[in-house]
Amino acid sequence: MDLPVIFHPDYVAFLPEGHRFPMAKFKLLYELLLADGIAQSGQFYTPEYPSQELIELIHVPEYVQAYCEGTLEPKAQRRIGLPWSSALANRTCIAVGGTVLAAQLGLKKGIACNTAGGTHHAFPSYGSGFCIFNDLAIACRVLQKQELVKKILIVDLDVHQGDGTAFIFQDDESVFTFSMHCEVNFPGRKQRSDLDVPLPVGMEDDEYLQTLGTYLPDLLSQVKPDIVLYDAGVDPHIGDKLGKLALTDIGIYRREMQVLSTCIANGYPVACVIGGGYADDMKSLVYRHSLLHRAASQVYQQYGL
Numbered sequence: 001m002d003l004p005v006i007f008h009p010d011y012v013a014f015l016p017e018g019h020r021f022p023m024a025k026f027k028l029l030y031e032l033l034l035a036d037g038i039a040q041s042g043q044f045y046t047p048e049y050p051s052q053e054l055i056e057l058i059h060v061p062e063y064v065q066a067y068c069e070g071t072l073e074p075k076a077q078r079r080i081g082l083p084w085s086s087a088l089a090n091r092t093c094i095a096v097g098g099t100v101l102a103a104q105l106g107l108k109k110g111i112a113c114n115t116a117g118g119t120h121h122a123f124p125s126y127g128s129g130f131c132i133f134n135d136l137a138i139a140c141r142v143l144q145k146q147e148l149v150k151k152i153l154i155v156d157l158d159v160h161q162g163d164g165t166a167f168i169f170q171d172d173e174s175v176f177t178f179s180m181h182c183e184v185n186f187p188g189r190k191q192r193s194d195l196d197v198p199l200p201v202g203m204e205d206d207e208y209l210q211t212l213g214t215y216l217p218d219l220l221s222q223v224k225p226d227i228v229l230y231d232a233g234v235d236p237h238i239g240d241k242l243g244k245l246a247l248t249d250i251g252i253y254r255r256e257m258q259v260l261s262t263c264i265a266n267g268y269p270v271a272c273v274i275g276g277g278y279a280d281d282m283k284s285l286v287y288r289h290s291l292l293h294r295a296a297s298q299v300y301q302q303y304g305l
């Protein structure tokens with residue numbers, strides 16, 4: 001058996017020329033995983049389009065409807081930072097479906113990885129920072145509603161604080177939110193996660209991994225989640241345009257091995273999303289994202305999942 005990987009051709013939607021969101025990366029990641037033999041075509045799962053009802057497990061119906069129909073106020077649309085199109089609305093929904101599927105498969109198989117997802121800046125009634133619907137939060141609610149899990153741990157290592165997710169679950173003891181992020185980065189106004197670990201600008205591999213190592217094992221034994229949702233944003237990389245930390249490719253790979261091995265060795269299943277990553281050099285960026293799938297594949301084999 002091999003690592004389940006989730007991809008849908010509609011993960012890529014057209015954006016105007018020169019837009020700074022690297023939309024092309026999702027399909028290029030899929031192609032790189034195939035080309036490098038990290039995943040064979042038989043390992044890929046295609047997500048279903050989620051119902052509006054499912055998205056409304058987290059988001060207010062007026063927002064979901066206005067976004068999907070393209071009738072959001074211009075100010076709300078600008079806060080998202082992506083120009084509306086029906087293709088982008090479709091892409092937003094199918095990526096949510098992908099994270100839900102990753103969570104379901106992760107629970108069943110031990111690990112599963114989406115090739116998109118991690119839209120952690122989305123709040124119940126508005127989107128921000130390239131995030132429209134909060135896939136992580138929706139996946140939590142779907143698993144709980146299906147009575148597949150009770151307790152969930154979100155490990156958010158994207159360089160930006162998972163403010164939307166923190167807000168959504170602030171009074172909910174069934175979902176523990178852990179965010180390790182650069183302290184002086186977007187969002188300007190932080191929310192309170194169950195555990196926030198703000199990091200100073202310029203932090204490098206060893207210090208970063210040591211910091212992670214001082215929190216993650218204890219957190220797992222304290223929370224004892226039925227599943228871990230892992231946002232593996234690669235924007236802590238030194239080459240990232242929006243990052244401000246200084247991890248290398250090797251550091252990112254070691255991070256993914258550390259998170260996945262720690263979870264799996266202690267019996268906790270994991271569902272992974274790729275999170276943020278911003279660079280003009282698309283090839284380097286896509287390689288960075290693929291480190292998650294390389295590590296997941298390695299851990300999957302190593303532990304005989």
Ligand SMILES: [Zn+2]
Pocket residue numbers: 158159160233235275276277
């Ligand atoms: Zn980010």
